[in-house]
Amino acid sequence: MIYQGNAITVAKNGEGIARLTFDLKDESVNKLSAAVIEELGEAVKALQGESDLQGLVIDSAKEVFIVGADITEFHGVFEKDEAFLVEMNQRVHAIFNAIEDLPFPTVTAINGIALGGGCEVALTTDYRVMADSARLGLPETKLGILPGWGGCVRLPRLIGADNAIEWIAGGTENKAAAALKMGAVDAVVPGDQLEDAALDLLARAARGELDYRARRAEKTSPLKLGPIEQMMAFETAKGYVAGKAGPHYPAPVESIKVIQKGAGESRERAQAIEAKAFAKLAKTDVCFNLVGLFLNDQLVKKKAGKYAQQVAPIRQAAVLGAGIMGGGIAYQSASKGTPILMKDIKEEALELGLKEARKLFAKQAERGKLTTEQMAEKLSHIRPTLSYGDFGHVDLVVEAVVENPKVKEAVLTELEDQVDEKTILTSNTSTISIDRLAQNLKRPENFCGMHFFNPVHRMPLVEVIRGEKTSDTAVAATVAYARAMGKTPIVVNDCPGFLVNRVLFPYFGGFSLLMKQGADFQRVDKLMEKFGWPMGPAYLLDVVGMDTAVHAGEVMAEGFPERMGSLGGGAKGESQSAIQLMFENDRLGQKNAKGFYAYEEDKKGKPKKVVDEAAIALVKEVAKEHRELSDEEIIARMMVPLCLETVRCLEDGIVGSAAEADMALIYGIGFPPFRGGALRYIDALGVAEFVAQAERLAEELGPLYAPTETLRRMAADGSRFYA
Secondary structure (H helix, E strand, O other), X not given: OOEEOOOEEEEEOOOOEEEEEEOOOOOOOOOEOHHHHHHHHHHXXXXXXXXXXXXXXXXXXXXXXXXXXXXXXXXXXXXXXXXXXXXXXXXXXXXXXXXXXXXXXXXXXXXXXXXXXHHHHHHHXXXXXXXXXXXXXXXXXXXXXXXOOOHHHHHHHHHOHHHHHHXXXXXXXXXXXHHHHHOOOOEEEOHHHHHHHXXXXXXXXXXXXXXXXXXXXXXXXXXXXXXXXXXXXXXXXXXXXXXXHOOOOOHHHXXXXXXXHHOOOXXXXXXXXXXXXXXXXXOXXXXXXXHHHHHHHHHHHHHHHHHXXXXXXXXXXXXXXXXXXXXXXXXXXXXXXXXXXXXXXXXXXXXXXXXXXXXXXXXXXXXXXXXXXXXXXXXXXXXXXXXXXXXXXXXXXXXXXXXXXXXXXXXXXXXXXXXXXXXXXXXXXXXXXXXXXXXXXXXXHHEEEEEEOOOOOOOOEEEEEEOOOOOHHHHHHHHHHHHHOOOXXXXXXXXXXXXXXXXXXXXXXXHHHXXXXXXXXXXXXXXXXXXXXXXXXXXXHHHHOHHHHHHHHHHHHHHOHHHHHHHHOOOOOOOOOHHHHHHHOOOOEHHHOEOOOEEEEOOOOOEEEEOOHHHHHHHHOOOOOOOOOOXXXXXXXXXXHHHHHHHHXXXXXXXXXXXXXXXXXXXXXXXXXXXXXXXXXXXXXXXXXXXXXXHHHHHHHOHHHOOOHHXXXXXXXXXXXXX
């Protein structure tokens, strides 16, 4: 044994080949924490001290190679100043360079995921062999930083500037075949042949068949690009990537600048440029929030995993109610491997549901994600039916009929008599109380909410809603099914609107108040999109549908009359909002091609919004005054009610943690990810500053803007939602 640590061992075989193996104790995966990097430095020193080595294989004893740096350390480390971060990266560069400069050929055997720092470790060796099931990539830009341990230096020299920009700026995870095609790896083999393939490369290098020194020189020398080639490669890429990333995400464009600046430099000089840019990005709010988002996501997934461990997997599901929503749920279930029955009372509804599923599978086939045979097989997992014939063998049913309490109650009562007494029943409702829907059920403990977001195949969130009588088993089974469908389930307690809609409607309330003060809805839309929302409130209302918004507004008004009474409408005149006026004038949004905007079909047949003078004139009717408001005032009037309602949901125990609340808003309604969520947004403003802002607005605009007592106490004692 040459070296033995907590995460790394180095041993030598009889032929003088050393093997450096990553196997982090008490962890399911390898990750590069500060302690592991220190060990790597010690292991490399031990290798340098051996005089008779002929080669080195770097590998992993776990199912993955290395998932990357230990992101749980980032917030603490990134608090330090830029000089500290530059020096930290330079220390890692020295270790990685020492691997690259070893006086014998080296190869990495990539058996599973090799991301971020894991990919950068692999780039230090002369050769790389990869299992056919493994993935390779540098996803750092998704955390608001860039590869800081040589990724921006070595990868372009290995696969060319264009390909490296695509990998690094896009933050992609790449399959083995793509990595081989680009030259990032030298061989792809089945996992059980990985060791032999690595040793074969070293043997060929020893025999002189492969010139490992030439390969090394290529990686450590300046990039071979002339000035014109450089300009074409980098300037075009910067423009394209800036357009895709948008103004709020600086890391992708910064990564291209780093590759460009380092292109003509020696290895050490290029690494110094990389280290400096990394430190600068690590200190940004965007990086702080995106790292927080990653940690929140891990927490949410861990919680869901614990629920899922409590129950057997769902082997047969069913959806009640076909059409677009039912078809979307059926597609998602079948595409991820859970067979599903799709029942409706009308043949044409079943056909519509199947058509939706077929369309989504066809898109996957067009993109090359599925072969025709795979598509046919997955489609066969959806069985349309007009009867309850096979419902006795179903583990879980999603009721997805019209959003009407009486209809849902009748359907659920009928359904309960057709299934096994252990079958879990769920309702895909966006607003109706789970306790109300459970009141006529014989087994309310087997019932909960399972709220999907539209379109089902795109939106990652599923709210799992626990009623007063819902059992832990029902919640666990529903969470397990949502995970099996590839969704992120978040468990919430029952209340009007649950979590996401309860928080969204005060945002629409803020919008309605702005319209009453004579604000221009197009300006509000542009401002909120600039703030980071995927679409402004008027456009979002058109997508949701004015009929849906009015119905949900009535539910919220009934549930929270003091704050949200105005969302329920009432008599024409004083309390009428722009949303109700649109509804009364049959301007339902995209579903009938007219709402706050008019809609035309684009070349792909998708609705494209255009300005509609009739809508502008209509909205002017609700204006009671014409107030001149600054951009900052408009943003505050929109954001404060949304953030306050998130705080109330946390205080009321509707959601279990700040992390889950923030993730639900990001995954459910597109809260700007770079801002980290509503509670992280309050922390960033400062709780005291946020409370002062809310109190000023509450004086003029009423209870929707009034901070809670707990929030006032937090402001007074300087506490935060995230420690």
